[in-house]
Amino acid sequence: MKEKNPWHTPVTIIITVIGVIAIVALVTVAVLQNRPLPQKYKYGIVLDAGSSHTALYIYEWPAEKDNNTGRVEQTYSCKVKGPGISSYASAPLKAGESLSVCMQEAKQRVPGRRHSQTPLYLGATAGMRLLNSENSSASDKVFQAVEEALQKFPFSFQGARILSGQEEGAFGWITVNYLDDRLKQGLETKGALDLGGASTQISFVSDNYDGSESPDNAVTFRLYGNDYNLYTHSFLCYGKDQALRMTLAQQTQSGPGTINDPCFHPGYTESRNYSVLYDSPCVSDRKPQGPPANFTHIGTGDFQQCQEVVKRIFNSTHCKYSQCSFNGVFQPLLQGPFGAFSAYYFVMNFLNLTDTSIPLEAVREKLGHYCATPWNQLKQQHPKVKLKYLSEYCFSGTYILTLLTEVYNFTSENYPNIKFIREIKGSDAGWTLGYMLNLTNMIPAEAPDSPPLPHAGYVSIVTVIAILLLVLFILSLRPLWPLCSKRPQIV
Numbered sequence: 001m002k003e004k005n006p007w008h009t010p011v012t013i014i015i016t017v018i019g020v021i022a023i024v025a026l027v028t029v030a031v032l033q034n035r036p037l038p039q040k041y042k043y044g045i046v047l048d049a050g051s052s053h054t055a056l057y058i059y060e061w062p063a064e065k066d067n068n069t070g071r072v073e074q075t076y077s078c079k080v081k082g083p084g085i086s087s088y089a090s091a092p093l094k095a096g097e098s099l100s101v102c103m104q105e106a107k108q109r110v111p112g113r114r115h116s117q118t119p120l121y122l123g124a125t126a127g128m129r130l131l132n133s134e135n136s137s138a139s140d141k142v143f144q145a146v147e148e149a150l151q152k153f154p155f156s157f158q159g160a161r162i163l164s165g166q167e168e169g170a171f172g173w174i175t176v177n178y179l180d181d182r183l184k185q186g187l188e189t190k191g192a193l194d195l196g197g198a199s200t201q202i203s204f205v206s207d208n209y210d211g212s213e214s215p216d217n218a219v220t221f222r223l224y225g226n227d228y229n230l231y232t233h234s235f236l237c238y239g240k241d242q243a244l245r246m247t248l249a250q251q252t253q254s255g256p257g258t259i260n261d262p263c264f265h266p267g268y269t270e271s272r273n274y275s276v277l278y279d280s281p282c283v284s285d286r287k288p289q290g291p292p293a294n295f296t297h298i299g300t301g302d303f304q305q306c307q308e309v310v311k312r313i314f315n316s317t318h319c320k321y322s323q324c325s326f327n328g329v330f331q332p333l334l335q336g337p338f339g340a341f342s343a344y345y346f347v348m349n350f351l352n353l354t355d356t357s358i359p360l361e362a363v364r365e366k367l368g369h370y371c372a373t374p375w376n377q378l379k380q381q382h383p384k385v386k387l388k389y390l391s392e393y394c395f396s397g398t399y400i401l402t403l404l405t406e407v408y409n410f411t412s413e414n415y416p417n418i419k420f421i422r423e424i425k426g427s428d429a430g431w432t433l434g435y436m437l438n439l440t441n442m443i444p445a446e447a448p449d450s451p452p453l454p455h456a457g458y459v460s461i462v463t464v465i466a467i468l469l470l471v472l473f474i475l476s477l478r479p480l481w482p483l484c485s486k487r488p489q490i491v
């Protein structure tokens with residue numbers, strides 16, 4: 001007679017079904033309860049009012065990770081048409097108006113329901129520092145016009161102000177290290193080299209610097225549970241546009257009608273106005289007495305001589321500290337990798353010199369060759385590049401190389417530690433992100449608590465445990481397995 005399968009008894013079937021349902025329910029509840037919520041985002045807008053132009057950046061981060069664990073990313077940038085706001089000193093209303101195209105665009109990009117909670121900041125750098133130093137009422141009027149224009153937008157406007165040089169340096173350093181994930185992980189930090197139009201910043205952490213020597217250069221932070229003693233210095237007037245003015249001022253001290261400039265290409269000829277050249281606090285006190293109205297600026301294209309002319313704008317004669325970069329400013333020993341951005345990148349990228357594994361000697365040789373290229377030939381080779389930019393790359397490249405190697409003291413050994421960067425993981429390198437992270441308290445002093453397991457790990461463990469329970473459950477029913485416990489005896 002055929003023996004009845006004991007698995008088919010109603011009790012076993014019911015227990016097994018209930019067990020399976022219970023385990024499936026356990027896994028489902030655990031997974032649903034802990035699944036990541038659909039992403040909602042928060043936004044922040046920063047306007048970088050630089051000396052040469054203004055740029056708008058929109059940042060975005062997951063709303064539920066507001067408490068310091070979410071990643072802030074740049075999702076949009078807009079270059080404001082026209083010059084920097086400091087150039088509107090004689091027509092301040094136009095400074096406000098100039099921002100409207102980018103601001104309208106920001107209104108479209110940030111979802112409407114988030115407008116009123118989105119902070120909007122405007123930070124001005126060296127252009128406004130210079131205007132404020134020579135004419136503070138003109139600078140106030142520009143700010144007033146800009147603030148009135150920005151208040152008309154539906155964002156949460158947090159004010160417009162001038163950043164100090166130290167803030168500009170420190171926030172640039174935070175941006176680079178935040179985007180590189182060096183802060184959260186407590187890794188060795190990266191120095192920040194920023195070259196603007198009117199100022200330049202150098203910021204890095206050095207074992208040789210604890211802030212006791214030249215405390216004015218120190219910024220201390222506690223970020224994600226780590227302490228940092230940052231060295232930072234901003235050199236006003238040493239951005240590349242003002243540095244060019246100073247170099248031209250050096251060459252026109254006697255008020256000549258013509259200068260032969262090794263930093264411009266052979267065949268380059270331009271008539272320049274003395275009043276325009278000397279219309280900046282960086283050079284105004286050196287204006288020659290009774291010069292002609294104009295001088296003829298003639299290029300000779302000689303890198304070596306250009307470097308000599310450039311060197312003259314750096315004063316290395318006095319230093320009251322253990323060591324200085326120039327103009328009596330303390331600088332500790334260079335340490336670690338460096339990210340060089342803004343004009344460092346624009347210029348070196350144009351010159352095809354962003355690869356720092358190229359030996360310094362070869363870089364100098366290439367630059368020498370570039371500077372010697374006739375102006376007409378260059379214009380033909382780069383018909384789309386703005387002539388003002390094109391004419392200045394020889395000077396700018398020479399200035400960058402001189403600043404890095406003769407002044408900051410980068411050598412053939414540590415020059416490869418520099419990386420010329422425009423952006424990191426899609427966000428522009430610059431002070432704006434660091435500024436916003438600071439003002440929104442997005443970087444905590446202490447390391448935030450994080451869940452012991454990521455969601456995927458949690459789900460896997462719950463599933464494995466559930467399967468194990470199922471197997472144990474089935475095994476526990478072994479006594480009910482007649483096929484196993486009572487094997488038919490074959491006699």
Ligand SMILES: Nc1ccn([C@@H]2O[C@H](COP(=O)(O)OP(=O)(O)OP(=O)(O)O)[C@@H](O)[C@H]2O)c(=O)n1
Nearest residue numbers: 050051052053125126196197198199342343346
């Ligand atoms: N494709 C580009 C874009 C910009 N520049 C130059 O790069 C310099 C620096 O630009 P930026 O970093 O925008 O400086 P600003 O913020 O304007 O200057 P600062 O920070 O000194 O106020 C300016 O001289 C600008 O003319 C350049 O040579 N090539």
